Amino acid sequence: MSITITEPSTVFHPGPHQLVRTPVGWQDLPYTRFTLQPLSPTIGAVVSGVSMADAVDAEMFGELNRALLEWKVLFFRNQHITPAEHATFASNWGALESHPFIKHRSDQPEDMPEVVRLAKGPKMAGYENTWHSDVTWRLTPSLGSVLRAVEVPEVGGDTLWADMGAAYDGLSDATKERIDGLLAEHDWINSFGRGMDPATRDALRPDFPAVHHPVVRTHPETGRKTLYVNQAFTQHIVGMDPDESRDLLEHLYLRAAYPEFQCRFHWQAGDVAFWDNRSTQHYATSDYFPQTRVMERITVVGDRPV
Numbered sequence: 385m386s387i388t389i390t391e392p393s394t395v396f397h398p399g400p401h402q403l404v405r406t407p408v409g410w411q412d413l414p415y416t417r418f419t420l421q422p423l424s425p426t427i428g429a430v431v432s433g434v435s436m437a438d439a440v441d442a443e444m445f446g447e448l449n450r451a452l453l454e455w456k457v458l459f460f461r462n463q464h465i466t467p468a469e470h471a472t473f474a475s476n477w478g479a480l481e482s483h484p485f486i487k488h489r490s491d492q493p494e495d496m497p498e499v500v501r502l503a504k505g506p507k508m509a510g511y512e513n514t515w516h517s518d519v520t521w522r523l524t525p526s527l528g529s530v531l532r533a534v535e536v537p538e539v540g541g542d543t544l545w546a547d548m549g550a551a552y553d554g555l556s557d558a559t560k561e562r563i564d565g566l567l568a569e570h571d572w573i574n575s576f577g578r579g580m581d582p583a584t585r586d587a588l589r590p591d592f593p594a595v596h597h598p599v600v601r602t603h604p605e606t607g608r609k610t611l612y613v614n615q616a617f618t619q620h621i622v623g624m625d626p627d628e629s630r631d632l633l634e635h636l637y638l639r640a641a642y643p644e645f646q647c648r649f650h651w652q653a654g655d656v657a658f659w660d661n662r663s664t665q666h667y668a669t670s671d672y673f674p675q676t677r678v679m680e681r682i683t684v685v686g687d688r689p690v
C-alpha cells in the first residue's frame with residue numbers, strides 16, 4: 385500500500401531535516417583542555433578530561449562555556465562530587481537559585497537551599513516527563529541547570545533534551561512569520577500549584593505572578609533564535625483567541641518531540657549533565673517505577689528572555 389501526502393502535516397514529516405548546530409557566522413575553534421564526544425549532530429556531547437571537583441580557571445571556563453553554547457548539553461561521567469563542589473562548579477556561571485516550590489528535604493545538605501534533591505521511588509513516581517525548560521514561570525528563568533545522578537535504576541530513567549534552535553529552524557516560513565513578535569504567558573499554577581492548598585497558592589501568588597516571554601527567544605550569547613514555549617508552563621499566547629492559541633501552541637510544542645532535534649542520555653551514578661536552559665527543553669522518562677532514582681540539581685540565575 386502506498387501513502388500519498390497531499391498537504392504538509394504537522395505530525396507526519398518524513399524526509400531529511402537540515403540541521404545546523406551553531407548560528408551563522410559562528411567560528412569553530414579547537415578545544416585544548418578536554419575532548420568532546422557528540423551524542424547527536426546538534427545537541428549533547430560527553431566531556432572527557434575534566435574533574436568537576438577542581439577549580440575552573442579562566443581558560444577552562446571559556447572552553448566549557450563555548451562547548452555549552454555549541455552543544456547545549458554537556459555530560460560529565462563519573463563525577464563523585466560533594467554538594468559543595470557541585471555548587472562551586474555551577475557558580476562559575478553566576479548566582480545560584482533556590483526553588484520556592486520544591487520542598488527542602490531533611491536528607492538534603494544543611495544550609496544549601498540551592499541544591500534541589502529530586503528523589504523518586506516506591507512512594508513517588510517520576511513526574512517530569514513533560515517537555516519543558518526549567519522555571520520559565522520566572523521573569524528571569526535559569527541560565528542553566530547542573531544535574532547530578534546520585535542513585536539511578538540500571539535500566540530506564542533516561543533524560544532527553546531537545547535543541548530548540550534546531551526546532552525553530554525547522555518551522556515553515558509561514559509559521560515563523562506568524563509567531564514573530566508574539567508573547568506567551570507562563571505560569572506555575574497548573575504544575576506546582578496543582579497539589580497546593582488554595583491558601584498556600586494565594587500566599588505565593590504576589591511573589592510569583594504569571595509572566596510574559598517572547599514565543600521566539602534570541603539567545604543572549606549566541607544570538608540564535610530559539611522556540612521558547614513549553615508544555616509544562618506556557619499557558620496561552622497573549623491577546624490571541626483561546627482556540628487559536630491552543631492549536632498554535634500544540635503545533636509548536638510538538639517540535640520538541642522530533643527525534644532529529646534530540647539527544648538521549650542514560651545515567652549512571654556520578655554522571656552530571658549541564659544544560660543551557662535558554663536553548664533547550666528536556667524530558668525525564670518515567671519508566672522505572674517503583675525503582676529509585678535520586679538526582680540533585682543546581683540552577684544558575686539567568687536573564688529576562690528577549
Ligand SMILES: [Fe+2]
Nearest residue numbers: 512517518666
Ligand atoms: Fe526540569
